[in-house]
Amino acid sequence: MKQHILIIGAGFGGVWSALGAARLLDKNDRHDVQISVLAPHPELRIRPRFYEAQVHTMQAPLSPLFAAVGVNFIEGTADSIDENARQVTYRDLTGIPTTVQYDRLVLAAGSRLNRPPMEGIEHVFDVDQIEDATRLEAHIHTLKHLPDSPARNTVVVAGGGFTGIETATEMPARLREALGDNADIRVVVVDRSPQIAASMGDGIRPSIIEASKELGLEWVLNNSVASVDTRGVTLADGQRIESSTVIWTIGFRANPMTEQVSGTRDPQGRLHVDGTLKVKGQADIFAAGDVAYAATDDLGNVAAMSCQHAIALGRYAGNNVAADLIGVAPMTYSQPKYVTCLDLGAWGAVYTEGWDRQVKLVGQEAKDLKHQINSVWIYPPAAERAAALAAADPLIPVA
Structure with a gap:
């Protein structure tokens, strides 16, 4: 029976975790491990673009990509994690509760806007x-x-x-x-x-x-x-x-699924992880994307809730969850380069580099870069096995 890597979430962290795990298994010629992604929809929703018009077009289908790299998709909504039994309970499309076992788990369930209990x-x-x-x-x-x-x-x-x-x-x-x-x-x-x-x-x-x-x-x-x-x-x-x-637009928090995992959380609900992105105190659970509180460097900077960090976190988490399962050396997550490209509507945009946000481009130049980021760079790779696996190399810079 194949060992099982289960990934909860099909956002940037989840998709790239799946590709990262598939890449390492392929590299080691391992066919005895099944990778599954559990999420409500087989699509990557391009969340950084939701402030734009035509939002219904801002998703990318995942079924062809997952088929190309051998990733199984489970359509459903995760409800609970039993870390002792190593199983997840989810509701399928009909609402029926179903359980799935795992040998290793990557929690990449993303974040949600926190609406306060305010009048109206x-x-x-x-x-x-x-x-x-x-x-x-x-x-x-x-x-x-x-x-x-x-x-x-x-x-x-x-x-x-x-x-x-x-x-x-x-x-x-x-x-x-x-x-x-x-x-x-x-x-x-x-x-x-x-x-x-x-x-x-x-x-x-x-x-x-x-x-x-x-x-x-x-x-x-x-x-x-x-x-x-x-x-x-x-x-x-x-x-x-x-x-x-x-x-x-105020107040983002990690998905409440993090509360079902024993560990330390930051004020936004993100799980503290070690350098391999394994949840501290856990033997079998990793975290990626907006649910992970991860150091990006040795200077005290921590990954932001952004696709820029989620993509790299996913690549490393996928690599390392597979490495942990098959007994090869993991890679230490590192993402020292940090950039921002803030869209400013018809005026243009502003692009900065570094955690101190040094301005490099403004106006139309920055707007052209923002368009490239939003329409090309953050989309998943094409459904071609070799190219998709190559794109999941953790050493590829995101920005």
Whole structure:
């Protein structure tokens, strides 16, 4: 009977874990190990693009790729992990609970936007999952059927972090497309920080400020959304903003599946892993992507919740879970290079390198790079076995 590597999740971490494991098994001519990916859909959803329009197109089918490299796909939703019995319980398409055994497990279940228990939270939109972003897109298209009013013409974005900025800077063009060029549109970013893009550093901030001015974005700083209703938001200081479209972008947490694994977690719920990406204190469980709290270098930097890190984490986790199972030497995860490419809508983009975000490209040059990243680089490889396995080499730089 074949030994079994089970991977929970078909996001960037999960897909590249599967390819990384398949690559090492192929390299060692091992045919006695089965790799399975357990996820609700046989597709990689391109989550970094969910702030864009046409979101329903932002997925890549995985069945041909998995068939080419010999990875089994299990369509279902994981419910529980029994680390002692080494089994996972999941619900299949009919909702029937089913269990699957594993010899080694890679948890790559991703992260979710954390909606707080705030009054009216059910009225907000978000761009976290493809279904959520599709609902927002459909809503924007229906705005033209509403009477012209400040509420109809106003989008409030709660949160001025990476997702909030990319979403907000995209909104003017999307509103004009829906409402016409003559509509008196308004996009407001509400952020509790004392200055624009406070967490991103002084180097990148001027580009964000310039883009905000050119696009007509308003920033309400030192403030937060206190409640939401069908007509708009009330802020913590009592200020009222009429809006039919409130988008929540604050607070991402690791998938709650991490709570079923014994181990240390960071404030975002990510499991602490060692240099091979094995969960600390576990013998058979590895973590990759947004569920892993992993050191990227020897300088104290930790992987961010981003596809940039999830791809590399997946390559290493897949390699190492297979290495652990067949008894070959693992590789120590290392990803010292860190870049950001922040989309700023019609203004362009800004590209930085290093954890201190040194600006290298701005405007259209950065926008061209962002388009290349979003439309080519982060997509999975073609369904050709040799090329797909070669692409899973952990030593290939992601950025």
